[in-house]
Amino acid sequence: MATLQLFNTLTGTVESLTPQGTPELRMYCCGPTVYDYGHIGNFRTFLHVDVLRRVLLQLGVPVRHVMNITDVDDKIIRNATAAQIPIGQYTAKYEQAFFEDLNALGIQLPEVIARATECIPEMVELIQKLAAKDIAYQVEDGSWYFRLNRDPEYGKLSKKDLEHIEDGARVDVDEYEKDAARDFALWKAAKPQETSWQTAIGEGRPGWHIECSAMAAKFLGDTFDLHAGGEDLMFPHHENEIAQSECASGKTFARHWMHVRFLLVEGRKMSKSEGNFYTLRDLLLKGQRASAIRFLLLSVPYRNQMNFTLDGLVESTNAVDRLRTFRQRLQSQAWPAGSNAELAVTIQQAAEKYTSALAHDLNTAEARAAIFDMVRAANTAADHGLLQADNAAAALRVLASFDAVFNILEDRDAELTKAALAWAEAEGRMAEVAPEVLEKFGANSLSDAAIEALVAERTQAKKTRNFARADAIRNELLAKGILLEDSKDGVRWKRK
RNA sequence: GCACCGAUGGCGAAGUGGCUAACGCGCUGGUCUGCAAAACCAGUAUUCAUGGGUUCGACUCCCAUUCGGUGCUCCA
Numbered sequence: 001m002a003t004l005q006l007f008n009t010l011t012g013t014v015e016s017l018t019p020q021g022t023p024e025l026r027m028y029c030c031g032p033t034v035y036d037y038g039h040i041g042n043f044r045t046f047l048h049v050d051v052l053r054r055v056l057l058q059l060g061v062p063v064r065h066v067m068n069i070t071d072v073d074d075k076i077i078r079n080a081t082a083a084q085i086p087i088g089q090y091t092a093k094y095e096q097a098f099f100e101d102l103n104a105l106g107i108q109l110p111e112v113i114a115r116a117t118e119c120i121p122e123m124v125e126l127i128q129k130l131a132a133k134d135i136a137y138q139v140e141d142g143s144w145y146f147r148l149n150r151d152p153e154y155g156k157l158s159k160k161d162l163e164h165i166e167d168g169a170r171v172d173v174d175e176y177e178k179d180a181a182r183d184f185a186l187w188k189a190a191k192p193q194e195t196s197w198q199t200a201i202g203e204g205r206p207g208w209h210i211e212c213s214a215m216a217a218k219f220l221g222d223t224f225d226l227h228a229g230g231e232d233l234m235f236p237h238h239e240n241e242i243a244q245s246e247c248a249s250g251k252t253f254a255r256h257w258m259h260v261r262f263l264l265v266e267g268r269k270m271s272k273s274e275g276n277f278y279t280l281r282d283l284l285l286k287g288q289r290a291s292a293i294r295f296l297l298l299s300v301p302y303r304n305q306m307n308f309t310l311d312g313l314v315e316s317t318n319a320v321d322r323l324r325t326f327r328q329r330l331q332s333q334a335w336p337a338g339s340n341a342e343l344a345v346t347i348q349q350a351a352e353k354y355t356s357a358l359a360h361d362l363n364t365a366e367a368r369a370a371i372f373d374m375v376r377a378a379n380t381a382a383d384h385g386l387l388q389a390d391n392a393a394a395a396l397r398v399l400a401s402f403d404a405v406f407n408i409l410e411d412r413d414a415e416l417t418k419a420a421l422a423w424a425e426a427e428g429r430m431a432e433v434a435p436e437v438l439e440k441f442g443a444n445s446l447s448d449a450a451i452e453a454l455v456a457e458r459t460q461a462k463k464t465r466n467f468a469r470a471d472a473i474r475n476e477l478l479a480k481g482i483l484l485e486d487s488k489d490g491v492r493w494k495r496k
Numbered sequence: 497g498c499a500c501c502g503a504u505g506g507c508g509a510a511g512u513g514g515c516u517a518a519c520g521c522g523c524u525g526g527u528c529u530g531c532a533a534a535a536c537c538a539g540u541a542u543u544c545a546u547g548g549g550u551u552c553g554a555c556u557c558c559c560a561u562u563c564g565g566u567g568c569u570c571c572a
Contacts, residue, residue: 030572038572045572074570160499160568208570230572237571261501262566269565299520300509305502305565312508315521322520325534357510365510369519376519376536383528383536467530474532485533492534 002359004059006052006226007303009234009257010157014361017056017256019225024062026224027053028216028254029110030233033070034094035079037279038101040297040308041270045230045260047294048302048362050107052228052258054405055358065110066219068212069095071117072205077194087195088117100423101280104290104416105297106407114215116206122214123206124199127186129248131201139178142189142202148182151243157257158235184240186210209240216253217245227254231261260302266309283313284420285429287437289413292317298364298406320408321494326375327399327409329382330392332489339390343381347391350374351398358405371402414495417441440481440495451482455491458484 006017019025029049032038053063070076071091080090102109116123127144130136135150148154185207190196196203206214216224222245229238238257245253262269265276283293296316300306350370357366378395381387403409418441424430439445446454454473461469474484477493485492 032572042572158567232567232571235567236569260572262572264565267564296508304509307508307565309508311521315508318522319520322534329535363510365519369510372519379535380537462530465530471531483533486529487534 002059002355004052004055004061004358004362005360006256006258007361008255009259010255015256017226019061020255021223022064024064025056025226026064026066026220027226027228028066028068028212028220028224029227030212030229030237031067031069031113032098033073033075034091034098035073035075036094037097037281039270039277039279040265040283040293041230041263043101043105043107043280044263044297044306044308045228046102046107047105047297048260049228049258051298051302051358051362051364051405053108053110054407055362058401058404059359063111064220066112066114066216067110068114068116068215069098070208070211071095071115072195073208080195081193100419104280104284104419105294106290106412112219114219116211116215119211119215119218120197120199120206122218123187123210124201126210126214126217126244126248127201130186130244133247135247136186137179138202142204143185144187144201144207145178145183146186146240146244148180148184148243151247153246154243155239157239157242160235160239184209184236186244209237210244212237213241213244213248213253216241217249222249222251222253224254226256226258228258228260231259234259258302261305263297264305264307267307270308278308281420281423282432284417285424285433285437287417287434287440288313289317289320290416291320291408291411291413295320295406295408299368301361301363301365303361323371323375323399324409324411326379327396328492330378330396330399332487333392335382335387335389335392337390338388339394340381340386340388343377343387343391344394346377347374347394347398350377351401354398354402364406367402367405371399374398411494414441436481446477446480446482451477451493455484455493459491 004017005014007013008015017025029046032042049065053065056063069091072087076087076091080087083090099109127136130146131138131144133150135147136144137147138144187201187204187207187210190203190205194205196205216227227238227241234257242253264270265278268276270277280290280293284290292313293316296308296312297306299316350373353370353373354367357363357370360366374395378387378391381391399409417437421433421437421441424433433442454477458470458473461467461473477484478496481496483494483496485494
């Protein structure tokens with residue numbers, strides 16, 4: 001069994017990733033701050049981490065994956081205050097939405113979900129440990145800071161030179177009497193009317209970086225195998241995590257670091273002001289399929305910047321259809337017994353190429369290509385009457401192992417779009433729904449039973465060679481987004 | 497300003513110091529079909545941003561230029 005080769009940001013090289021010290025591979029992935037709906041850039045990261053864990057599982061490596069939920073931070077406090085509700089009530093809604101979105105995108109849940117607000121004691125302990133070494137210090141207003149010049153290795157992840165940073169630092173004014181401008185907050189002293197915790201180091205709330213350090217240690221130990229996140233988190237967030245954790249424990253924090261590169265949308269950085277900011281829900285309400293979004297976001301390997309476009313989504317939708325149609329073809333026909341030896345070899349080669357592509361730094365593009373190679377070869381053979389039962393079974397097995405990672409063959413798209421519609425209704429956002437989505441999936445849309453009835457009527461018409469009527473029904477259905485295909489084994493239909 | 501990354505066909509996107517530069521989508525023609533759809537077949541980059549250099553040989557290594565992106569500040 002191959003071992004996964006994965007680029008390590010810390011060393012700048014591709015290295016084997018294997019569990020050290022425990023049977024399961026221990027990994028930590030920075031999760032969302034639940035102050036709003038997630039956008040597709042967020043999900044590109046989670047999607048590639050999902051690929052990582054699925055590939056590991058496929059390679060026979062058990063995984064203990066921890067993801068944090070940041071449910072207290074400045075934005076959350078600001079928004080909850082504005083809405084005049086407790087922060088827990090405010091974040092619960094977005095946390096739920098986040099999990100719904102993960103489900104829509106077919107992302108597996110981590111073994112451990114860690115909420116920041118549920119791990120305050122561990123964070124306090126960590127700060128106390130640092131304080132005992134005089135690496136954490138408290139300033140007049142009660143906040144705690146990290147003494148950066150006590151960590152000689154600071155900058156090793158992002159390859160930054162601390163000296164250089166300090167002379168170039170834009171001055172963040174020492175309003176709290178920090179000892180050095182670059183020292184970062186570990187604990188923010190309570191302000192009137194803000195959520196805070198009464199603790200041994202004073203009343204306040206955690207800084208952004210300390211939560212990940214504390215929770216990673218709590219659930220994975222001082223040292224663990226892999227830490228993952230978006231590339232933008234590399235500095236300062238991950239750098240600060242390393243500083244806090246390694247200074248406190250005196251041990252290596254994460255051995256291996258994985259960073260998923262940024263997503264552009266229509267060639268530009270996604271931002272609300274550019275008008276290219278998409279949440280998953282936005283796209284579903286525009287009629288995009290969840291499976292196509294997943295497949296598109298996975299089609300470009302994680303270490304490359306990816307440009308997300310609506311055209312790309314069209315491509316992706318059609319590509320997913322090709323794969324689904326292929327699987328359906330293999331499953332729905334009785335193939336002659338036996339095995340075509342030549343085709344068997346081709347299928348085997350595709351399977352090997354697929355596995356090695358993923359094992360080699362998660363090259364999803366190449367893995368995808370290997371599967372399409374197989375699809376074409378098998379389709380060609382089938383068209384020439386050269387596909388036999390053993391080949392079909394082998395191809396289906398390869399397809400299943402592909403889908404154990406890519407997870408797009410099961411068609412949940414209609415159901416997910418309907419769920420998005422229900423959400424839009426509940427949130428009073430029906431104005432954002434594209435008209436054709438309403439037509440296809442709304443209250444007045446055709447039910448499966450109604451479609452089946454029309455299909456049956458058309459089949460009857462065809463039998464009596466009433467092609468005018470048959471075509472009329474087909475066109476009527478097409479206008480409502482239902483596509484018919486006549487095959488030897490009867491009529492198939494699908495929603496476009 | 498400093499640092500880093502990228503530039504491959506109509507679009508998206510792999511890849512390698514030397515076989516016909518993957519794969520997907522699209523497009524054109526054909527086969528199949530009552531007609532379609534699906535699938536298949538053929539075609540669709542003498543060429544990998546531009547200019548130099550190294551080499552027997554570079555799209556692949558080096559340098560410069562141009563363009564795009566990112567980080568240095570909250571951010572997946």
